[in-house]
Each structure stands twice: as C-alpha cells, then as structure tokens.
Amino acid sequence: MKAKGRSSWIALALLGGICFFLLPRQVADLWVAEVLTEARLAELGVAGLALEDPAMEPGLLREVAGANGLSLPAEPEVGSQLFDVDCDGDLDFFTLGEPASHREAGRPGSPGRGDERSFGLYLNDGAGRFREVAGRMGAAFTTPRKAVGSACLDLDRDGLLDLVVLLAEGSRVALWNHLGRRGYLSVVLEPAPGAEGPSMRKIRVEAAAGGRKQVRIAAVGGGPAAGKGARVHFGLGDAKEVERLAVFWKSDRVSEVRDVAANREVHVRE
Ligand SMILES: [Ca+2]
Ligand SMILES: [Ca+2]
Numbered sequence: 477m478k479a480k481g482r483s484s485w486i487a488l489a490l491l492g493g494i495c496f497f498l499l500p501r502q503v504a505d506l507w508v509a510e511v512l513t514e515a516r517l518a519e520l521g522v523a524g525l526a527l528e529d530p531a532m533e534p535g536l537l538r539e540v541a542g543a544n545g546l547s548l549p550a551e552p553e554v555g556s557q558l559f560d561v562d563c564d565g566d567l568d569f570f571t572l573g574e575p576a577s578h579r580e581a582g583r584p585g586s587p588g589r590g591d592e593r594s595f596g597l598y599l600n601d602g603a604g605r606f607r608e609v610a611g612r613m614g615a616a617f618t619t620p621r622k623a624v625g626s627a628c629l630d631l632d633r634d635g636l637l638d639l640v641v642l643l644a645e646g647s648r649v650a651l652w653n654h655l656g657r658r659g660y661l662s663v664v665l666e667p668a669p670g671a672e673g674p675s676m677r678k679i680r681v682e683a684a685a686g687g688r689k690q691v692r693i694a695a696v697g698g699g700p701a702a703g704k705g706a707r708v709h710f711g712l713g714d715a716k717e718v719e720r721l722a723v724f725w726k727s728d729r730v731s732e733v734r735d736v737a738a739n740r741e742v743h744v745r746e
Contacts, residue, residue: 506655509616512640512648520631525640525648536678536693540567543680543691549598549606557628559637563658563711565690566600570639572623573610592620595641595651616651630709635660635739637709659712659738661685665723667696668746680724681708685738686715712738 510516517523534552541548541558544567548558555572562568573593595617598606610617625642631650632638639651663681681692694706712718716738723731725746736742 505614507613507616508652508654509619510650510652512650517648522629522631522640525627525629533695536695539678540691540693543693546600546604549608550596555623555626555641557626557639559628559709560711561597561599561637561653562655563635563660563713564602565686565688565711565713565715566602568600569596569598569606570626570628571596571598572626572641592622594618594620595623621649629707630662633662633741635662659715661710661712661718661721661736661738662741663708663710663721663723664741664743665694665696665706665708666743666745667725668727677726679706679726682720682722682724683710683718684720685710685712685718 512520514523517525534554534556537548537552537556537558541552546558546567548569550556550569550571552558553571557570558567559570560567561570573596595610596608597610597613597617599609600606621641622644623641624644627640627642628637629640630637631640631652635657636653636655638653641649641651643649661683663683665679665681667677667679676695679694679696681694683690683692690710692708692710694708696706710718718736718738719734721733721736721742721744723744723746725731727746729746731744731746733742733744
C-alpha cells in the first residue's frame, strides 16, 4: 500500500510539473502574430486596408474615451486604439509603445520611423482604471518592432477584434486575438447615398445592453475611408441582446433598432 501511495504522489507531482510547463505556453498564445502578405490580405477580404484611417486619430480616441467616461492611461498617438479587447463591455487601450531608447534616456517626444517599440496593452477594470498587461500577452506583444500605424478590426469575423500593425518598411503584421470571447455586436453603418460629403464625419452610436449604455464615435466618409461607411463593435459581456441600438446621423436623423440578439453583424441604414 505504501509503495502504491508513493507512486500516486509521484504521478501527481509529474502531472503538476507538466501543467506548470504547459501554463506559460497557454498564456503566450493569447495573441499570435502573423506577417500578412498581399495574398493573405486578399484572402481575409481586407486588401488595400488603410492604416491611416481617420478613425485612429488621437482626437477621435479622446472623444470616444470622453463619451464613455474614461481617462486614458497614456496620451493617444496615431496608431493607438481604444477597443473592447475581451468583449466585457469595457473599452481597453492599445498603443504602439514608447521606443526603448526613449525609455532608457528618459526623454519624451514622438518616436521616429526607425525606432523599435514594444506594444502597450491596458485592460480596463470596469471602474475606469487601466492595468498594463502587454507583458503577459506573449511574444506577439513583447517583440520590438518598427511600427508606424495600426488598425483594429475583426479579421476572421469571430467576434474578437484583432490588430493589424503597419511596419516602417511597409509590411503588415496581424495580431490575432485569442483572449476568449463573450457576447458582441458588430454594427455596419450605411449613410444615405450622397450624405457622406467630401470630409470625414463623426457619428455617435449608442448601445444599451445588460443595464448599461456604451458609446462609440465612428468616422465615415472623407480621406482613405471615403465611401466605405464604418463599422463599430460592442462587447456585451453576458448580455444576450442589445435592448436599444441608436445611430445619430449628421443629417440629424436617428436610426433606432430594438432587441437585437447578440453575436451577429447588423446593418443600420440612414
Ligand atoms: Ca474590455
Ligand atoms: Ca477576430
């Protein structure tokens, strides 16, 4: 009996050791990086993706943050993104990061195109405070890159927003989000024909779900985004539906949709 008991303990210890070595790998796989060729971009249906999309301008990020009652953990710069990375209903913050050379020298200022940077990811705790978690997201986040721009979109349409980062030499890297999905709603905005005008317009979109209201500011028309409309994403946590979805167009029209089931794409026409 004693020998049997000892072998059980040895087996348990071995199992614990295996789990210990497996755990860091699972954490590292929360995000996976992939270099995107033109063929791959076409396969994903995002050929010609404009990373200089006006939706990423710092002023717009501040507006989105303000509309949702948030203070960002860092000054937004081009290439920063404010999005709900884990679909819990709280907006999280991504930055291309500060160059290592700036950090070491303690000098602020805009990074140059040749500077290598490590991405920053800040998770919102639901009370408006942000926690830096990039170091726990694996090599996709901690590998220094000469990044100059980014876009945030659901590349594989699984409901989790992914990132595409533009590098200084012109190549693109996808950061695939595998954080585990909760409820979401993807909203495609379709302004009335001719309503977009020559310049970019900002449109407010509100979603009430699970006893709370979320706000997004979408940019449509003008610049590289002209004619493409816009898409906004809401993380819904455990909510099974959006009770009220409202789009406030620039024409002062308001489109309202009620009781939209979660986990789908919905088109709203002006
Ligand atoms: Ca979140
Ligand atoms: Ca995705």
